[in-house]
Amino acid sequence: MLASIGVKSINDLFDEIPENLRAGKLTQVPEGQSEMEVGRLMQARANQDGTYLNFIGAGAYEHHIPAAVWEIVTRGEFYSAYTPYQAEASQGTLQLLYEYQTMMASLTGMDVSNASLYDGASGLAESVLMAVRAHKQARKILMPSTVHPIYRRVVQAIVKNQNIELVEIPHGNEGGHTIPESLKNYEGGEFAALVIPQPNFFGVLEEVDALTDWAHAHNMFAIGLVNPTALALLTPPGNWGEKGADITVGEGQPLGAPLSSGGPYYGFLCCKQALVRQMPGRIIGRTVDKNGKSGFALTLQAREQHIRRSKATSNICTNQGLVVAASTIYMALLGPEGLERVARASHANTLALVERLTAIKGVTRVFNRPVFHEAVLRLDAPVADALRALEAQGILGGYDLSEHYPHLGQALLICATETRTREDIEQYAFHLERIVSKRRLDPPCAVKANPNV
Amino acid sequence: MLIFEHSQTGRGNPSQAPLSKAEVKDIPEKFRRKQKPLLPEISEMQAVRHYTRLSQKNFSIDTHFYPLGSCTMKYNPRACNKLAMLPNLLGRHPYAPESTGQGFLACMYELQEMLKDVTGMKAVSLTPLAGAQGEFAGVAMIRAYHESRGDQGRTEILVPDAAHGTNPATAVMCGYTVREIPTDANGDVDIESLKAAVGPQTAGLMLTNPSTLGVFERKIHEISKIVHEAGGLLYYDGANLNAILGRVKPGDMGFDVIHMNLHKTFSTPHGGGGPGAGPVAANSRLEPFLPVPIVGQVQDKYLWETEKTRPQSIGRLSANMGNAGVLLRAYVYARLLGREGMHRVAEFSTLNANYIMAELARRGFILAFPKRRATHEFVLTFKQLKEETGVSAMDVAKRLLDKGFHAPTTYFPLLVPECFLIEPTETEAKEELDRFIAAMDEILKEAHSSAEMVKGAPHTLPVKRLDDVRAARELDLAWKRTG
Numbered sequence A: 001m002l003a004s005i006g007v008k009s010i011n012d013l014f015d016e017i018p019e020n021l022r023a024g025k026l027t028q029v030p031e032g033q034s035e036m037e038v039g040r041l042m043q044a045r046a047n048q049d050g051t052y053l054n055f056i057g058a059g060a061y062e063h064h065i066p067a068a069v070w071e072i073v074t075r076g077e078f079y080s081a082y083t084p085y086q087a088e089a090s091q092g093t094l095q096l097l098y099e100y101q102t103m104m105a106s107l108t109g110m111d112v113s114n115a116s117l118y119d120g121a122s123g124l125a126e127s128v129l130m131a132v133r134a135h136k137q138a139r140k141i142l143m144p145s146t147v148h149p150i151y152r153r154v155v156q157a158i159v160k161n162q163n164i165e166l167v168e169i170p171h172g173n174e175g176g177h178t179i180p181e182s183l184k185n186y187e188g189g190e191f192a193a194l195v196i197p198q199p200n201f202f203g204v205l206e207e208v209d210a211l212t213d214w215a216h217a218h219n220m221f222a223i224g225l226v227n228p229t230a231l232a233l234l235t236p237p238g239n240w241g242e243k244g245a246d247i248t249v250g251e252g253q254p255l256g257a258p259l260s261s262g263g264p265y266y267g268f269l270c271c272k273q274a275l276v277r278q279m280p281g282r283i284i285g286r287t288v289d290k291n292g293k294s295g296f297a298l299t300l301q302a303r304e305q306h307i308r309r310s311k312a313t314s315n316i317c318t319n320q321g322l323v324v325a326a327s328t329i330y331m332a333l334l335g336p337e338g339l340e341r342v343a344r345a346s347h348a349n350t351l352a353l354v355e356r357l358t359a360i361k362g363v364t365r366v367f368n369r370p371v372f373h374e375a376v377l378r379l380d381a382p383v384a385d386a387l388r389a390l391e392a393q394g395i396l397g398g399y400d401l402s403e404h405y406p407h408l409g410q411a412l413l414i415c416a417t418e419t420r421t422r423e424d425i426e427q428y429a430f431h432l433e434r435i436v437s438k439r440r441l442d443p444p445c446a447v448k449a450n451p452n453v
Numbered sequence B: 001m002l003i004f005e006h007s008q009t010g011r012g013n014p015s016q017a018p019l020s021k022a023e024v025k026d027i028p029e030k031f032r033r034k035q036k037p038l039l040p041e042i043s044e045m046q047a048v049r050h051y052t053r054l055s056q057k058n059f060s061i062d063t064h065f066y067p068l069g070s071c072t073m074k075y076n077p078r079a080c081n082k083l084a085m086l087p088n089l090l091g092r093h094p095y096a097p098e099s100t101g102q103g104f105l106a107c108m109y110e111l112q113e114m115l116k117d118v119t120g121m122k123a124v125s126l127t128p129l130a131g132a133q134g135e136f137a138g139v140a141m142i143r144a145y146h147e148s149r150g151d152q153g154r155t156e157i158l159v160p161d162a163a164h165g166t167n168p169a170t171a172v173m174c175g176y177t178v179r180e181i182p183t184d185a186n187g188d189v190d191i192e193s194l195k196a197a198v199g200p201q202t203a204g205l206m207l208t209n210p211s212t213l214g215v216f217e218r219k220i221h222e223i224s225k226i227v228h229e230a231g232g233l234l235y236y237d238g239a240n241l242n243a244i245l246g247r248v249k250p251g252d253m254g255f256d257v258i259h260m261n262l263h264k265t266f267s268t269p270h271g272g273g274g275p276g277a278g279p280v281a282a283n284s285r286l287e288p289f290l291p292v293p294i295v296g297q298v299q300d301k302y303l304w305e306t307e308k309t310r311p312q313s314i315g316r317l318s319a320n321m322g323n324a325g326v327l328l329r330a331y332v333y334a335r336l337l338g339r340e341g342m343h344r345v346a347e348f349s350t351l352n353a354n355y356i357m358a359e360l361a362r363r364g365f366i367l368a369f370p371k372r373r374a375t376h377e378f379v380l381t382f383k384q385l386k387e388e389t390g391v392s393a394m395d396v397a398k399r400l401l402d403k404g405f406h407a408p409t410t411y412f413p414l415l416v417p418e419c420f421l422i423e424p425t426e427t428e429a430k431e432e433l434d435r436f437i438a439a440m441d442e443i444l445k446e447a448h449s450s451a452e453m454v455k456g457a458p459h460t461l462p463v464k465r466l467d468d469v470r471a472a473r474e475l476d477l478a479w480k481r482t483g
Ligand SMILES: Cc1ncc(COP(=O)(O)O)c(C=O)c1O
Pocket: A316, A317, A318, B070, B071, B130, B131, B132, B133, B164, B166, B208, B212, B237, B239, B240, B261, B276, B278
């Protein structure tokens, strides 16, 4: 090969690189190891982390994933293909994505879906940018405090550089929701969109019809932020109010992606037909080949960075394709009936958990409105201490709300999906009861501060 | 046939969902869905067969040589997938306390350390979810830096005309205007134009090196000096890091902030469009602005550093810590490869590219930059072929599919007409490169002897050339039930 190129050594191939740039050696990269050795290392690391009985939701949900899902997804033909630029050599991925778009559009009740964004939080940011682009006049967004607090931070980090302002709407103290009447305060404020979470971060159901109609009456877009599992039971955003939401986004993880410390997940984004040209990300269309045979291709590429560059609707290029493949197969396996059963069981288990835990003295429910599969409890002991004590018993007891919602006091967000059993719930209750009652007997005991916080 | 067309009302997989249909006690009727969503009703076997058959319509690295320039389609070792999918790693909740994830965090911490070494930078954040989000992080950091100094007049980002589309799109997302810098005849940034373009309005320059033209930017020190003297910062698009892995460190070239595409250089799979991972690394000047969370270490414990300890951070770019599963695959890859292996990556990817380039030039293909060495990739132009025979770069690409090769990147970079960007990567054997060269040679001959046949390609795939215009004009983005 060297002779063919006309050089003496591989080093000669680097002769255009200035001498002083040729680096010494890598020092922080260890020597290579065999597959067996690395396997042993990874198994040891995984063992170290152990397994816990999980009651945390807060945007990432532990659902059963049918065995076939990741078996198929990790086939080399899906796993090791690139973005389907060469349509004729990528009909498998393209058709799958078209099927995904169909399922997602129907689940959300919207006209069209894109082929995915990075995750729910960055997807919400993209939907805000999309609404501002389409609105053309206003650059402010109404963001309820019932939206996931980290999503709000992410949106802020992504849109602030374009001088878009987020205005927070406080939540009602009894219901834990956005009170439609409170929106009067924002009339005439020149907003491009209202974000409507369903269920909201507390698990609570919002008055989506009233909120959507209010947004439309005041010349704003309604952006639905939804949990896809919940949509098996709840009115899809396309049917909210008189006209339906304009854009719907959310986190796709519940549909077939493992928790995996936070990723890879994906964001879904759907909208009304009229907004399709403002969408960010890849979109697959069905067309025909030159013999009239049906086939699939990337379409509306004139919105995208590789064509439109600085005028693109987003900078996104690589998205979360493989996780979307998992979701598509997940939805295909479960079907409408299976997904509804998952949603029902998650709802029922959470209610059972709430009922059981609030039977403990010192544990109360915070909000009085209906929920999907999460709820907020208040403890009359420090939540952080209780969670640490539960962890010692192998239980992850929920999401501590004190950092983001200090006004709620010692509040805890809990979740029990279909994967939790009656025994799991009993176990949680058994330990929580001991922890809470002990704390009441001998108050502020010296629990060692977590060195990690 | 679509999955929906296999559907039969009432069919399903009862064992994969809860067996009983739980009661919905607490959701008032007005919140309830009235019409079932359009999801298929099929058996597990039907689903498995359908999606297995679909997969077989794809080209992929596991089945085909895939010399897609700029995308680094190297083999994805199976061990990386298997070990990233160990049950405890998959089951860990993102908001589980650090104390329950010391094994996972150790992998992430070590990955950060390795990436610092590879890039020659001071600190790394693993959070960006792909290359373009890494770019966003980097440019937002440049902006935060200028703002922290009260330096308000810097409104412009410079981008070479050869740059990837994500670069200008990112600059705009970060609130900047974009000014393009032309390239000279040998593929280097035009220094005189750069000098004329910089000024008090310059926030920074985004540069890929080796560039997207498949050549090393030789005047990088001069470029760095010009931009820095004007008060701007230098951003490195690390998409082409494979060419210099272990040989040149971006930090030594004068870059202030860089992103890497682990789904290229660190061999994590492309998955038909993602997920990726685009960690961002910074020198000491920009370190305080890195996105959070970042894995830190106190004594022998790993923990998340957040907004609290990094108050100048540009913030968070996703709900969690990044594409953890992708990062784990990259970590396993790095441990398997090790230090020596990493040095070989740049060597063999460069050798393979230069070999194909030499052999194709010998067979009459026209190089865009004949006087230059190839890096890990190089550019051909079919402008002359098109003038002589009517056969375009697109036609040659489609004909390659017939011959069992995925096409190289076509029509990018935009400034070379009728181009191919060819990147073989280090994982291909010489015999495969020779087969590709032979196929290219055949197509060149076919272009002269039977141009119409080449223009009609592909001939052997599940579909013939697709009507893109119709796809965009008569939008069909979702299947509708008829009858
Ligand atoms: C040169 C270059 N820069 C940036 C990107 C964007 O990376 P990603 O697709 O991971 O967002 C790519 C790849 O697509 C690229 O080739």
